[in-house]
Amino acid sequence: MRDAQTISRRTTQSVAWKTWIKTSRPFTLTATLSPVLVGTALAAYEGTFHLGTFLATFFSCLFLQIGTNYFNEYFDYRYGLDHAGSLGAMTVIFKQEMTAGQVLGGGIFCFVIAALLGVLxxxxxxxxxxxxxxxxxxxxxxxxxxxxxxxxxxxxxxxVFLAMGVLMTWGSYYVQIHHWSWSALAASVPVGLLAVSILNMNNVRDYQDDLAVNKKTLPVRFGLTFGRRFHAVLLFGSYVLTTIFVIAHLLPWASLLVWLTFPLAYLNVRAVLGATESKAFIVGIKKTSMLHMVFGLVLALSLLLAILL
Incomplete structure (x- = not known):
């Protein structure tokens, strides 16, 4: 009897943790990794790196993004923007996997952790x-x-561009080297555009749901075709702008190594422009998140490589 109760408790606990993790939208969390790595790598390229500062910055930004995802889930439910069949939502509240209060509490908890690390x-x-x-x-x-x-x-x-592009990238640089840098601002632009592309893919996928509740995302305002083309501009623009910043001597020549990831961007854009079903955009979101991470990793590594050149 005790064994059965123990198994039941473990199962309940396991399911609960899976729900917490699912609601944090883990596949989107690469949007934190890339800007923090790039900003820190640029500081290292200029001669400064503090491991403790990097870790505090990374986890503060990570908990801030997780908290944002919890709040987004809660407020979309509270304002009637989601329903049980919404593609964009985790629907944990509708499925009674979590209460609205639990989701809200999760967001508050994550913000408190982020704030405490910010105080540090x-x-x-x-x-x-x-x-x-x-x-x-x-x-x-x-x-x-x-x-x-x-x-x-x-x-x-x-x-998203301001928070996950400029603030996270330049902020990660600033906590290492305490001064303004045009190079850090330049590095934040392609990273920020790719972060926006993840959001845009979400909005393209949710077009019908958002249209029904008058949630005025850019695809709802300007149309689904605009959303697809905007996606192409964001992805291809990241590579073009990186090249321009290199030519302008704001980034080292090694930064051009990001072009090694361009085939991923090309295949991504081609799939999005040719997609006809919402399920294709679900795959597109994951591939865009992966591209954002790979682009950020390559840019960060190229900045570190530039130290040796």
């Missing part, structure tokens, strides 16, 4: 780092929540 960075770097943290938290929370609801007003793409 403040002691390491200086009080000015609080500006990065506050900007990140405000964008992350009001991405889904009232009164701004950026994601429902077609401003989600801009906020």
């Amino acid at each position: 960075l403040m002691f390491i770097v200086g009080p000015e780092i609080i500006l990065f943290g506050l900007a990140g938290i405000l964008i992350a929370y009001f991405y889904s929540a009232k009164p701004f609801k950026f994601s429902s007003r077609g401003l989600g793409d801009v906020m």
